[in-house]
Ligand SMILES: Nc1ncnc2c1ncn2[C@@H]1O[C@H](COP(=O)(O)OP(=O)(O)OP(=O)(O)O)[C@@H](O)[C@H]1O
């Protein structure tokens with residue numbers, strides 16, 4: 001079983017004038033291929049900070065991080081950009097689709113960045129949208145779709161380049177509960193097909209769709225079942 005994420009003793013702090021604020025206090029985490037993991041924690045616990053590090057979007061002061069076996073802690077900006085495009089499919093609370101582009105163009109984007117021809121990218125993107133039941137909306141703009149449809153397009157975009165990791169930050173946060181459950185069901189189906197998913201959320205109901213839950217409390221991680229020192233959860 002290949003290891004997708006290996007994080008060892010990562011510390012992250014922000015300098016605030018004279019003082020520094022430690023936001024991640026020695027985080028270690030391993031995620032194997034095929035896992036569906038939820039990182040569950042209250043507001044301010046460090047979820048977005050950790051997501052930004054896992055997503056190769058932010059640096060850290062101490063510790064080591066390997067993504068798909070590659071040492072992220074040793075990479076320069078160009079290498080980090082490459083990792084983001086090649087290894088990770090991002091899914092955000094607010095979809096982050098490009099408003100001036102059509103559904104099809106949005107999903108083609110990761111492939112065009114990788115140098116696929118326009119024709120090949122369009123063919124693969126259309127196929128992927130078809131699989132997510134969005135094949136009849138290819139020329140719509142994002143603002144001509146429902147929230148649930150926009151998230152399906154974002155999931156199609158995240159999947160189109162066959163990333164090693166799907167990384168989702170509150171993916172149902174902007175959806176009503178029924179539509180949110182549909183998106184979570186889709187995640188479960190994708191995981192059954194072998195996709196590795198890390199989902200960040202403050203909502204236990206949402207987290208309970210994952211196969212494994214890790215709690216984050218005040219910058220520290222606890223496997224579910226391990227005693228957490230805080231009583232707030
Ligand atoms: N750029 C920054 N400079 C200083 N402190 C920051 C910065 N970004 C975040 N923090 C602090 O780090 C802590 C963790 O923030 P983070 O955004 O990771 O929390 P979160 O778990 O994602 O919360 P939420 O659920 O509200 O999104 C917070 O106490 C926050 O105030």
Ligand SMILES: [Mg+2]
Pocket residue numbers: 047048049
């Ligand atoms: Mg956050």
